Amino acid sequence: MKVNFVSEAALTHGTIIIPVFEGEPLQSGGETYTKPIQNTYEAAKKAARFEGAFKKSFSIYGPVGVDAERLVFFGAGTRDRFDPEVFAAHYARAEMFSGDETISFALAGLGLSADEAARIVVGVRLGTYRFDNYRTKLTSDKKPSFKTINVSIENPEIVQAAYDNFHGPACDGQIIARDLVSEPPNKLFPKSYATRIKTFQSTGLKVEILCEKEMTKLGMHALLGVGVGSERESQLVIMHWNGGAKSEAPVCLVGKGVTFDTGGISLKPGNNMWDMKGDMGGSAAVVGAMHALASRKAKANVIGIVGLVENMPDGKAQLPGDVVTSMSGQTIEVQNTDAEGRLVLADALHYARTKYKPKFMINLATLTGAIISALGHEHAGLFTNNDELAKQILEASDTTSERTWRMPLSGDYNRLLNSPNADMKNIGGSTAGSITAAQFLHRFVGDTPWAHLDIAGTAMKNTRHDPREPAFATGFGVRLLNRWVADNFEG
Numbered sequence: 001m002k003v004n005f006v007s008e009a010a011l012t013h014g015t016i017i018i019p020v021f022e023g024e025p026l027q028s029g030g031e032t033y034t035k036p037i038q039n040t041y042e043a044a045k046k047a048a049r050f051e052g053a054f055k056k057s058f059s060i061y062g063p064v065g066v067d068a069e070r071l072v073f074f075g076a077g078t079r080d081r082f083d084p085e086v087f088a089a090h091y092a093r094a095e096m097f098s099g100d101e102t103i104s105f106a107l108a109g110l111g112l113s114a115d116e117a118a119r120i121v122v123g124v125r126l127g128t129y130r131f132d133n134y135r136t137k138l139t140s141d142k143k144p145s146f147k148t149i150n151v152s153i154e155n156p157e158i159v160q161a162a163y164d165n166f167h168g169p170a171c172d173g174q175i176i177a178r179d180l181v182s183e184p185p186n187k188l189f190p191k192s193y194a195t196r197i198k199t200f201q202s203t204g205l206k207v208e209i210l211c212e213k214e215m216t217k218l219g220m221h222a223l224l225g226v227g228v229g230s231e232r233e234s235q236l237v238i239m240h241w242n243g244g245a246k247s248e249a250p251v252c253l254v255g256k257g258v259t260f261d262t263g264g265i266s267l268k269p270g271n272n273m274w275d276m277k278g279d280m281g282g283s284a285a286v287v288g289a290m291h292a293l294a295s296r297k298a299k300a301n302v303i304g305i306v307g308l309v310e311n312m313p314d315g316k317a318q319l320p321g322d323v324v325t326s327m328s329g330q331t332i333e334v335q336n337t338d339a340e341g342r343l344v345l346a347d348a349l350h351y352a353r354t355k356y357k358p359k360f361m362i363n364l365a366t367l368t369g370a371i372i373s374a375l376g377h378e379h380a381g382l383f384t385n386n387d388e389l390a391k392q393i394l395e396a397s398d399t400t401s402e403r404t405w406r407m408p409l410s411g412d413y414n415r416l417l418n419s420p421n422a423d424m425k426n427i428g429g430s431t432a433g434s435i436t437a438a439q440f441l442h443r444f445v446g447d448t449p450w451a452h453l454d455i456a457g458t459a460m461k462n463t464r465h466d467p468r469e470p471a472f473a474t475g476f477g478v479r480l481l482n483r484w485v486a487d488n489f490e491g
């Protein structure tokens with residue numbers, strides 16, 4: 001999609017969308033079109049029974065005195081509840097198969113900030129997102145038709161900068177994360193995934209890939225144990241973005257990248273197992289965020305680390321009761337091979353903390369079904385050993401609408417992981433499953449300020465919960481991480 005920020009006079013064809021706030025006079029129109037648009041609106045709104053209620057709309061085809069094929073007056077609801085992304089996504093979803101190739105949002109006169117105006121485009125892009133890569137029989141009327149989005153506004157250069165330097169790259173990153181999560185597991189497996197990440201070096205990222213041999217040397221047997229039942233080699237991918245001062249310690253982003261989770265020998269039931277292609281959603285968020293940071297040349301040092309593994313049952317697969325030694329030296333009794341994400345993260349987190357001595361470390365993982373029982377699909381679980389970090393993340397959540405909810409950590413939960421056969425076991429009891437999973441990770445972070453986001457419910461959804469999201473892969477976490485870095489580490 002081509003994106004242009006322009007003055008009102010530049011809107012000369014296609015469909016022009018005019019947001020109308022409920023209970024307010026028509027304010028859009030800028031200088032060129034004020035009169036004709038006002039006249040058209042006043043003449044038609046009564047017959048259309050339109051007062052700007054959210055999502056209500058009416059169209060005028062071939063408007064007189066305006067150089068466009070169609071005017072759409074689209075209800076924006078009341079101003080206090082207005083979200084430009086949600087507004088634009090609703091419009092775009094309603095009209096994405098209309099055949100319109102050029103759509104223009106007339107925003108001059110509405111009093112929107114540069115960020116809000118830029119986020120109109122984000123709403124269109126996220127709302128019309130589809131993963132059609134493997135559909136060969138889609139007829140052209142089933143393909144989204146928008147090719148050019150114009151936004152007219154008083155200060156187009158300022159809005160263009162807000163888009164190019166922040167919102168556009170964040171949106172690109174989120175779309176990359178959605179694509180990765182949507183890819184089927186025969187196409188996206190550890191090696192092909194690592195190769196794909198390598199192509200993102202075009203943004204200026206430096207990408208390093210560790211193979212099984214190198215991980216064996218490092219002693220990463222918790223991570224490696226998950227992959228031993230798979231024909232596909234496990235990979236650890238490290239993405240470097242050095243946009244800050246040389247002397248500045250980095251922040252680390254760590255992601256669970258289980259490209260398919262069968263459960264291993266503790267096999268999952270067959271129904272809905274196909275969703276487990278998305279068990280790399282945490283890693284996808286990290287990759288998307290690193291892509292965003294590099295494309296917008298973020299002034300911070302950030303390292304992204306993803307553990308890429310396929311969890312399979314096999315003659316060589318690890319068994320319930322196996323004891324593995326993690327890179328940290330701590331031993332783990334693997335009582336359930338389906339609690340594999342924490343095993344991957346244990347080594348990835350230990351590696352991040354000892355190798356890079358980060359100021360802060362955040363990991364993201366589709367870690368537990370229990371977080372869906374606790375928080376549904378609306379909030380990710382936030383677990384942290386640091387109140388300042390909790391505050392930063394909750395604030396970034398507020399600005400991006402990628403919501404998180406803080407959950408507890410404590411010694412009482414931690415004790416549930418004690419095992420008579422090793423330093424710990426990889427599952428707790430039958431209750432508080434998300435918290436015991438977080439306690440497990442906590443044992444591998446030392447005193448590094450760290451947060452774990454359990455995104456099992458927010459990264460994958462089986463129905464659409466928000467017009468900006470598709471039915472499955474949301475790309476949750478990219479914008480949150482990008483915002484967190486921007487607000488706290490870029491001076």
Ligand code: BES
Pocket residue numbers: 261263279336338339340341366367368369370427428433456457460
């Ligand atoms: N990948 C799953 C968690 C998951 C479940 C993500 C549903 C998305 C949707 C994870 O590896 C897992 O299997 N967790 C187990 C842990 C249990 C064995 C302690 C779970 O949640 O049942």
Ligand code: MN
Pocket residue numbers: 261263337338339340341
């Ligand atoms: Mn599992």
Ligand code: ZN
Pocket residue numbers: 258261279338340341366367
């Ligand atoms: Zn898993």
